[in-house]
Amino acid sequence: MITLENITKHFHKGSVNEVLALDSINLNIAEGDFVTVIGSNGAGKSTLLNCIAGGFFPDTGTLTIAKNNVTGWPEHKRASLIARVFQDPLLGTCPDATLEQNMALASLRGKRRGFARGVKAKDRIRFRAELKKLSLGLDERLLDKVGLLSGGQRQALTMLMATMIKPEVLLLDEHIAALDPKTASQILHLTQEIVVSQKLTTLMITHNMKHAISFGNRLIMLHQGRVLFDVQGDAKKNLTVKDLLEQFYKAQGEELAMDSMLLS
Amino acid sequence: MTLYAALGAVEQGLVYGIMVIGVYLTFRILDFPDLTVDGSLPLGAAISAVAITSGIDPYLSLLLAACGGFAAGMVTAFLNTKFKILHLLASILTMIALYSINIRIMSGPNVALLGVDTVFDSVINLGVPAHYAGLVVFGGLAACVLIFIIWFLSTEIGQAILATGDNPQMIRSLGVNTDVIIIMGVGLSNALVALSGALVAQNQGAADVGMGIGTIVAGLASVIIGETVFGCTTMARAFIAALLGSIVYRLAIALALGLELGGFRFNPSDLNLITALLVITALITPNLKKRFIKR
Numbered sequence: 001m002i003t004l005e006n007i008t009k010h011f012h013k014g015s016v017n018e019v020l021a022l023d024s025i026n027l028n029i030a031e032g033d034f035v036t037v038i039g040s041n042g043a044g045k046s047t048l049l050n051c052i053a054g055g056f057f058p059d060t061g062t063l064t065i066a067k068n069n070v071t072g073w074p075e076h077k078r079a080s081l082i083a084r085v086f087q088d089p090l091l092g093t094c095p096d097a098t099l100e101q102n103m104a105l106a107s108l109r110g111k112r113r114g115f116a117r118g119v120k121a122k123d124r125i126r127f128r129a130e131l132k133k134l135s136l137g138l139d140e141r142l143l144d145k146v147g148l149l150s151g152g153q154r155q156a157l158t159m160l161m162a163t164m165i166k167p168e169v170l171l172l173d174e175h176i177a178a179l180d181p182k183t184a185s186q187i188l189h190l191t192q193e194i195v196v197s198q199k200l201t202t203l204m205i206t207h208n209m210k211h212a213i214s215f216g217n218r219l220i221m222l223h224q225g226r227v228l229f230d231v232q233g234d235a236k237k238n239l240t241v242k243d244l245l246e247q248f249y250k251a252q253g254e255e256l257a258m259d260s261m262l263l264s
Numbered sequence: 265m266t267l268y269a270a271l272g273a274v275e276q277g278l279v280y281g282i283m284v285i286g287v288y289l290t291f292r293i294l295d296f297p298d299l300t301v302d303g304s305l306p307l308g309a310a311i312s313a314v315a316i317t318s319g320i321d322p323y324l325s326l327l328l329a330a331c332g333g334f335a336a337g338m339v340t341a342f343l344n345t346k347f348k349i350l351h352l353l354a355s356i357l358t359m360i361a362l363y364s365i366n367i368r369i370m371s372g373p374n375v376a377l378l379g380v381d382t383v384f385d386s387v388i389n390l391g392v393p394a395h396y397a398g399l400v401v402f403g404g405l406a407a408c409v410l411i412f413i414i415w416f417l418s419t420e421i422g423q424a425i426l427a428t429g430d431n432p433q434m435i436r437s438l439g440v441n442t443d444v445i446i447i448m449g450v451g452l453s454n455a456l457v458a459l460s461g462a463l464v465a466q467n468q469g470a471a472d473v474g475m476g477i478g479t480i481v482a483g484l485a486s487v488i489i490g491e492t493v494f495g496c497t498t499m500a501r502a503f504i505a506a507l508l509g510s511i512v513y514r515l516a517i518a519l520a521l522g523l524e525l526g527g528f529r530f531n532p533s534d535l536n537l538i539t540a541l542l543v544i545t546a547l548i549t550p551n552l553k554k555r556f557i558k559r
Contacts, residue, residue, distance in 0.1 A: 076439050076440055090431075096430045101423060108439075118420050119423075
C-alpha cells in the first residue's frame with residue numbers, strides 16, 4: 001500500500017543548522033496495516049508523516065501510495081489518497097465555518113469543487129446521522145461555528161471528517177496528545193472503531209508506549225531519522241513496555257558510546 | 265448637510281462600496297492585505313475611459329475594466345504564492361507598476377469623457393431623472409455584486425476560498441490548491457475594485473492616474489465602520505455591512521466637510537486626517553465599550 005524507498009531528507013541543508021531528519025528510510029506498509037509509530041522528540045516521526053502527506057519533498061528516494069508514484073505530487077494532489085488528523089485540534093477544522101460547512105468541505109476531499117451549493121440539503125441528513133454516532137450531542141449543532149466547540153469535540157469531528165470519504169491512508173500525528181486523559185481515551189477508542197470497521201491503512205504517532213503496544217498490528221520505533229525497531233503480528237502482541245524501553249536505551253547507549261569515543 | 269449633498273454621499277458610498285466589497289474579500293476573507301487596489305481602481309477607470317472614447321459600448325467597457333483588474337490582482341497573488349514575496353510587498357510592487365501602465369493605457373495622465381455616452385445616459389433615456397441616474401446605476405450594480413459574491417462564496421469553490429483564509433493547512437490536506445484559490449480570490453477582488461473605478465470615471469467624466477490614491481485606506485475604513493456598526497456574524501451580513509459601511513463612511517466625510525465651527529472649516533485636503541480619525545474611532549469603540557461596562 002505505502003512503500004518508502006531510500007527516503008532521505010535534510011532540513012536547512014548547507015547551513016550550520018543542517019539536520020538529517022530522515023536517513024534513507026525503507027518501509028513497506030501493507031493494505032489494512034494499523035501501524036503505531038514511536039520515538040523520542042526529534043526522531044523523525046512527524047517528519048515521516050509529513051513526508052508521506054506531501055508537506056515537503058524528500059531529497060532522495062521514492063514514495064509509492066496505492067500503486068501511484070507520488071514522490072513529486074504536491075500536498076493537495078495527494079489529498080485524494082490521504083486523510084490526516086493533526087496534533088493541534090485547531091488545525092483540522094475551520095473555526096469560522098459551521099459544522100455542516102466543515103463536513104461539506106471534507107466530503108469533497110480530493111474531488112473537483114464546482115459551483116454547486118457548498119452544503120446541500122441531502123448532505124445535512126447524512127451529516128446529522130454521522131454526528132449522532134459520536135454521541136457528543138453535535139448532531140443538534142450543525143449550524144454552530146466550529147470555533148465554539150471544545151478541543152475534544154473538534155478532534156472527534158476531525159476524525160469523522162477524515163474518514164467521510166474512505167482514504168487509502170489515514171495519518172494520525174499524535175492526534176490525542178493535546179487532549180485531557182478522558183477525552184483522549186474517547187478519541188482513541190473512536191479511532192480504533194473507525195480504523196477497524198473501515199479496514200483503513202493507518203499510521204498513528206503516539207508518545208504513549210502502552211497505546212503503541214495495545215493498538216494496531218505493527219509498531220515501528222524511529223531514532224535519528226532511521227527505523228530502529230519494526231515488529232508486527234504475534235511478536236508485537238507479546239511486546240511489553242519494558243522491551244521497548246530496552247530497545248530505546250540500547251539506541252541511546254550507542255549514541256553515548258559514540259560521544260565518549262569522540263570526547264576521549 | 266443639504267439633501268443634495270446627502271444623496272451625493274450615498275451615491276459615492278454605493279459606487280465605492282463595490283470596491284469595499286472587493287477589499288473585504290481580500291482583507292477579511294482571504295487574510296491577504298492587498299494594496300494593489302490603489303492601482304487597480306485607476307486601471308479600471310483608464311480602461312473604461314479609453315474603451316468608451318474609442319467607441320466601445322460603456323457597459324462592455326465595465327467588463328473590460330473588470331478583466332483588467334482581475335489580471336492585476338492575479339499578478340500580485342502570483343508574486344506572493346509562487347515566488348513567496350510578502351503579500352504587502354507584492355501588492356505594493358504591482359501598485360507601483362500599475363501607475364506607469366495606467367499612463368500608458370491613457371497615453372497621458374488623464375482622459376476626459378466629454379460628449380460621449382456613458383452607462384448613465386442609457387438609464388436617463390429610460391426616463392430616470394438625471395440627478396437620480398447615479399443612484400439607480402450604482403445601487404443596481406452594487407446590489408448585483410453583493411448577490412453575486414454571497415452566492416459565489418456559498419458554492420463549493422467559494423467555501424474553499426473561505427477555508428483558505430481561515431485554515432490553509434486544513435483545506436490543503438482536503439485537496440485544495442490554496443495558491444490557485446488565492447490567485448482567483450485576489451483577482452476577483454481587484455476585478456470589483458476596477459469595476460468601481462470604471463464607474464467613478466464615467467460618473468465624474470474623466471479618468472485620472474491619481475484617482476486611486478488612498479483607495480485602500482477608504483476601503484479599510486469602510487470595512488471597519490461596517491463591522492462596528494452593522495456586525496459581521498454571518499458571511500452574507502458581513503458583506504452587506506461592508507457596503508453599508510461604505511455609505512456611512514461617505515456620509516461622515518460629507519458631514520465633516522460641511523461642518524462649520526466659528527470661522528473654522530475643513531478643507532478637502534483634510535480628508536486623510538478625517539479618515540484616519542474615523543478608523544481610529546471605529547477601532548477603539550469596542551474596547552472603550554468593554555471598559556465602561558466593566559466599571
